Amino acid sequence: MDTSRYARQSVFGKIGIEGQATLASSRVAIVGVGALGTVGAELLARSGVGFLRLIDRDYVELTNLQRQTLFDEADARENSPKAIAAAEKLRKINSEIVIEPVVADFNSSNAERLIRDVDIVLDGSDNAAARYLINDACRKLGKPWVYGGAIGSVGAVMPFLPDGACFRCLFPNVRNSGESCATVGVLNSLTAIVASMQVTDALKILLKSDSLDSCYRTFDLWNNEFDAVEVLQDDDCACCAHGEYEYLNAPFSNNSVSLCGRDAYQVAGNGAVDLDALAEKLCAVGAVRHGEYTLVFESGDAGFTLFPDGRAIVKNAKTAAAALSVYNEYIGI
Amino acid sequence: MKIWVKFVAKDLTEGLTNGDYEVAEGATVLDVIRTCENVCGVTLPPDRYKDFQYILNDKAAQGYTPVPDGARLYVLHAVLGG
Ligand SMILES: [Zn+2]
Numbered sequence: 001m002d003t004s005r006y007a008r009q010s011v012f013g014k015i016g017i018e019g020q021a022t023l024a025s026s027r028v029a030i031v032g033v034g035a036l037g038t039v040g041a042e043l044l045a046r047s048g049v050g051f052l053r054l055i056d057r058d059y060v061e062l063t064n065l066q067r068q069t070l071f072d073e074a075d076a077r078e079n080s081p082k083a084i085a086a087a088e089k090l091r092k093i094n095s096e097i098v099i100e101p102v103v104a105d106f107n108s109s110n111a112e113r114l115i116r117d118v119d120i121v122l123d124g125s126d127n128a129a130a131r132y133l134i135n136d137a138c139r140k141l142g143k144p145w146v147y148g149g150a151i152g153s154v155g156a157v158m159p160f161l162p163d164g165a166c167f168r169c170l171f172p173n174v175r176n177s178g179e180s181c182a183t184v185g186v187l188n189s190l191t192a193i194v195a196s197m198q199v200t201d202a203l204k205i206l207l208k209s210d211s212l213d214s215c216y217r218t219f220d221l222w223n224n225e226f227d228a229v230e231v232l233q234d235d236d237c238a239c240c241a242h243g244e245y246e247y248l249n250a251p252f253s254n255n256s257v258s259l260c261g262r263d264a265y266q267v268a269g270n271g272a273v274d275l276d277a278l279a280e281k282l283c284a285v286g287a288v289r290h291g292e293y294t295l296v297f298e299s300g301d302a303g304f305t306l307f308p309d310g311r312a313i314v315k316n317a318k319t320a321a322a323a324l325s326v327y328n329e330y331i332g333i
Numbered sequence: 334m335k336i337w338v339k340f341v342a343k344d345l346t347e348g349l350t351n352g353d354y355e356v357a358e359g360a361t362v363l364d365v366i367r368t369c370e371n372v373c374g375v376t377l378p379p380d381r382y383k384d385f386q387y388i389l390n391d392k393a394a395q396g397y398t399p400v401p402d403g404a405r406l407y408v409l410h411a412v413l414g415g
Pocket of ligand 1: 238239
């Protein structure tokens with residue numbers, strides 16, 4: 001390994017040569033490779049973290065390019081899976097580390113497996129349920145994780161250690177308000193800052209720095225406001241005080257349908273699908289694009305992107321039932 | 334009794350001012366917010382409340398949680414985009 005790559009980082013006293021070696025042997029999972037996840041993954045790769053697992057269920061679209069820094073127009077044209085497209089870019093940035101893309105929905109059936117062998121989890125998700133699931137899995141397995149959130153010009157970051165306050169101590173029962181980056185927008189400068197702060201916290205945790213605190217940091221970039229709220233462990237917290245892993249223990253159904261935002265629903269499907277065979281069949285009823293990792297289908301208003309594991313993201317669906325109906329009609333369950 | 338309040342969810346709480354508020358003994362978190370509304374001459378739409386999270390003396394609290402004298406109350410909302 002050519003150590004000059006990291007010279008500007010290892011000369012920084014809080015990291016040093018020893019810290020750099022620690023980073024090289026560290027393993028990080030990133031849940032969600034969107035606005036926060038791409039920036040976080042790139043910074044960690046450039047920092048020389050030795051193993052990155054990139055977990056994402058989605059594919060690249062043109063609207064992502066404003067802030068999801070690892071993707072380009074070709075990725076959007078091809079609707080490349082985000083985990084794959086990000087991994088390809090990161091390998092060009094740093095070929096000396098191991099990057100493992102996982103094109104999958106992060107859910108209760110795979111959460112523990114996907115984080116069991118990493119040192120820390122970086123949150124790149126975009127909804128409450130995913131954060132509660134990360135929180136449950138990390139708490140159960142004794143892993144630290146770093147929460148990040150961003151919408152409009154408002155961002156928030158907080159690190160969670162295995163023996164401190166957890167996400168449910170902070171937000172015992174938060175719900176998705178219906179606001180999303182698709183409906184109220186988001187500044188790309190904000191997502192870059194939030195992810196940068198998450199990575200800084202992650203490095204502090206990996207290097208066992210005493211500079212880490214247990215503050216919920218929130219800021220409004222447009223209105224020049226910065227706050228830090230100390231959050232203590234709640235001795236009646238369902239997760240960390242009582243060990244109730246409600247989200248991790250929730251049964252996962254193959255036929256589940258979940259909201260992806262932007263009038264799109266994810267249908268989990270019922271196992272692997274032969275994309276070649278299905279593409280041939282669907283050609284007769286609509287437009288089909290069949291790439292290495294996805295099959296994109298459009299017919300009038302109906303459309304979906306199908307992954308080899310049988311999971312589909314159904315576009316222009318107003319309800320979960322409508323998404324399931326499109327899935328049944330064209331893919332079959 | 335005196336309670337220190339900070340509104341972190343500014344776009345949801347426009348017109349409400351950070352600082353000390355005088356409330357009655359036995360007041361709850363929601364009583365404190367309503368006092369803030371009265372003092373500042375602001376009426377928040379009721380549906381705003383469901384998006385608020387409260388941190389009272391560094392721990393999560395509910396609207397009905399009683400507030401002790403001299404407490405520090407943060408009113409914030411979760412940021413869930415990414
Ligand atoms: Zn907790």
